[in-house]
Amino acid sequence: MQDDISGWSDWKHNFEGIEEISSPSELHGLLTGVVCVTEAPTRDEWLQILSTLNVPKLDDDALALLEEEANDVAHALAEDELDYLPMLPDDEHFLSERVQALADWCAGVVLGFGLASGHIRANEQELIESLQDVASVEFEETDDDEEGEQSYQELYEFVRLIPVSLSVGRKKISVLNSSLLQNFHSKMKQNIETSDSSNLVEMFTPHRPS
Known part of the structure; x- marks a missing residue:
């Protein structure tokens, strides 16, 4: 099967079953949308990005695959x-x-393009809307024929080039300077403040004998 050649088999094996993400293909789309705007995220940056989406920590193999694919997509x-x-x-x-x-x-x-706060340049709004239209497509049994297959191939060829249009000519920013990690840092700050507050409560709450 071509799945082994394309990398889909490994991708599905590593990322299927993540409840916070609809499917492995959505994760690849998210990665692509991010890389349209930013430099390819590192392993540690992926940990932080996924944390903002409440995705449980991935193992080292999965993180390495994300980092490698992000570099390939960026290229x-x-x-x-x-x-x-x-x-x-x-x-x-x-x-x-x-x-x-x-x-x-x-x-x-x-989603990835939005998380990275990619500014929409002239004529790009239509491209984003095209992606949104395809994202809402629902398959019907009557589509399962030769005409449906042809329509799928045409749709595939159209949307696969949209990230190229969104990316080319755009000055890429570092992940650190994008909005990707703002939620992560906000969450970390909140956790620290919550922890500090708990410590203060403990410090000023006398332990009364039962």
Whole structure:
């Protein structure tokens, strides 16, 4: 199967079942949306980004895969050679599964782009809206035919190039200088303040004998 060649098998193995993310394809879309705006996040930055989404800590292999894929995607988007490919199941999977994966991926791109606060340049609003439209697509049994397959391929070829358009010509910022980690730092500050408050309460609350 092409899943092994494309990397989908490893991607699905590492990221399937994360409740906070709809699917592995949505995570790849999120990664892509982020890298349209920022430099490729490091392993530690991925830990912090996922923490803002309340995703449980991933193991080292999964984090290494995220870091490697982010670097690959950043390279593909920077070249403007139309080599970028979404991480999706191959055509041996049911059409319904592939349509849902593509919809999830589109939703992920919009989410990642928004989390990184990518400013929308002229003519890009329409591209974002196109991703949102595909993200809301629902597969029907009547679509499961040759015409439906052709429509899927056309849709796939259209949306896979949108991240290239969003990325090319954009000056990438560091993850640290983006809005990606603002929620993380706010959460850390809140935890510290809560901890300090608890300590103060303990300091000024006498231990009364029972």
